[in-house]
Amino acid sequence: MKILHTSDWHIGRTFHGQSTLDHLRQVFGAMVEIVKQNDVDVVVVSGDIFDSSMPSAENFTVLSTVLRDIKAAGASVVMTSGNHDSATRLGFQSEWAGLAGIHVITGFDQYLRPIIIEDEYGPVNFYGIPYLEPSLIRHHYPSHELKTHEQVLTFAMDGIRADIARSDARSVVLSHCFVSDVAASSEATDVERDITAGGLNLVPAAAFDGPDYVALGHIHGRTTITERVRYSGAPLHYSFGEAAKPRGGWLVTLDAGGLDEVTWIDFPVPRRLSVLTDDLEALLSDATYASAESDWVCAILTDRVRPVDAMRRLQRRFPFCAMLEHRPSVVVESSATTYGERVKQKTDREIVAGFLEHVRNGVGPSEFETDIVNDVFAEQRVKEASE
Structure with a gap:
């Protein structure tokens, strides 16, 4: 079985006030071609399908289109809700969608009922764990202490491991969380929300022992925790902090014995991100920066005095200049005197x-x-x- 691991689609998110829907449609089109060319059997999406809990009608149309195209290309879909999603809205009519091979997992205990998809070697159980906020689910289990994400995810995985032990099927888990092997303070960007001080949101990788593969979401950059526990990252760059992170997904192959091979497949980048650092006049005239004229641009100005009307002047050359910072190359030393x-x-x-x-x-x-x-x-x- 071939599985394409993706996450954090964030349909509807803007980039510094600009819509990303057209770019996302391009990436989804490429994703469908990847499904066709690689004979992908299942596409998994580990949370944050939408960027908002109240997505617009157009955002739903984008989602419906890509799901229909993936199904037409020959693959089933398994997706879970993330912290940005409304589990109720995303899960609406999921029962009927599942009959068509589009499996949407949003219920807090739905992970105990795996999605079973078969290949030539037999069944593969897909356990989808939606984003489980401790304060919203602990009342369902009053006899268990569920104050942190580690406690909640360990509790969920204990149930999954018990089910795996009763079955001869291979297994894949989807989860949307911060794994402790990833340094949340450095890996998370300004669009990866809900980082709690004190580490209450961190989950140790050992919590996911057992399954053949764990498809993680929440971190927007490609990250390998272990050979079988990975983040795919988001399909688009949603922050300049993600500029150096590749966009794509993991192509996971399961054979009769479990995990066989994992390879990375790049997605297209509809518009590059460039961070340019220089004084304003150099940015406006230097031929060195010509290659960035069609990019999303973050301009860091090194002028000693903040230039007047800098953004408007920059956008004449860089129409997609979206962010401006002033970091003078010469800074006066501060004094301790009053x-x-x-x-x-x-x-x-x-x-x-x-x-x-x-x-x-x-x-x-x-x-x-x-x-x-x-x-x-x-x-x-x-x-x-x-x-």
């Missing part, structure tokens, strides 16, 4: 000049600005003398 101590022996003009130098990262007043300051103080002296 402001009052620093200006105590200074004249009014020196105080103004020092203020301008401070807020503009070491750049003091120009000759024109000095003349304005002198004029203002002169007018003030005249006013004070006439009172």
Whole structure:
């Protein structure tokens, strides 16, 4: 059996205010071709199908289209709900969809009823664990302590392992969670939400001992925990923090004895992400940056003074410039003395000049600005003398 492991589709998510639906349609089209070319039997999606618990009608249409196309290409689908999804909305009419080979698992205890798909070697049991928030399910099991994700996932996997022990079938588990072998603080990007301080959301890899393969979701980058426990990552880049992470899925092959081979298959990247660091004039004129003109661009400006109207000027060359940061190449060292101590022996003009130098990262007043300051103080002296 060949399984394409994907996750975190996040249908409906925007990228810095721009819709990603057209790009996602391109990737889904490529995914369908991968299913055809590799004779994939099952596509699994480990949570976060939608980006919102209230997806729009257009988002549902995108999902319906890709599911129909995957089925027409010859593969079944097994998917679970993630923390972004509404389990109720995603699971609506899942019973009828399952009759067509589209299996949507959203119920908190549905993992105990595996989806059984057969190949020439016999049955394969797919156990889908939806995102299980401890505070929302612990009341179903009052005799068990279920305060953390580790406790909840261990409890769920204990039930799955018991079912595996009763069956000769090979097994695949889907789960949407943070595994402790992945450093959540460094691996998670700004779109991977719900990271709890203190590690309450982390689950040790050992909790998933038993199945032939574990298809994880929640982390947006490709990650191998063990040979049989992996993250596939998201199909699109949803943050500049993901720029260096490849997009694709794992092609998992099961033989008669269980896991045989796992290989990576790249998905197309409809628009690259580029992080450009230089002063504004160089970004606007240097030929070195010509290759990024059609990319999503994060521009990091190194000018000593923040340029005026920088985003508008950048977007003339880089129409898809989506993010702007100012990191001056020269930064004035901070002082431990108080402001009052620093200006105590200074004249009014020196105080103004020092203020301008401070807020503009070491750049003091120009000759024109000095003349304005002198004029203002002169007018003030005249006013004070006439009172």
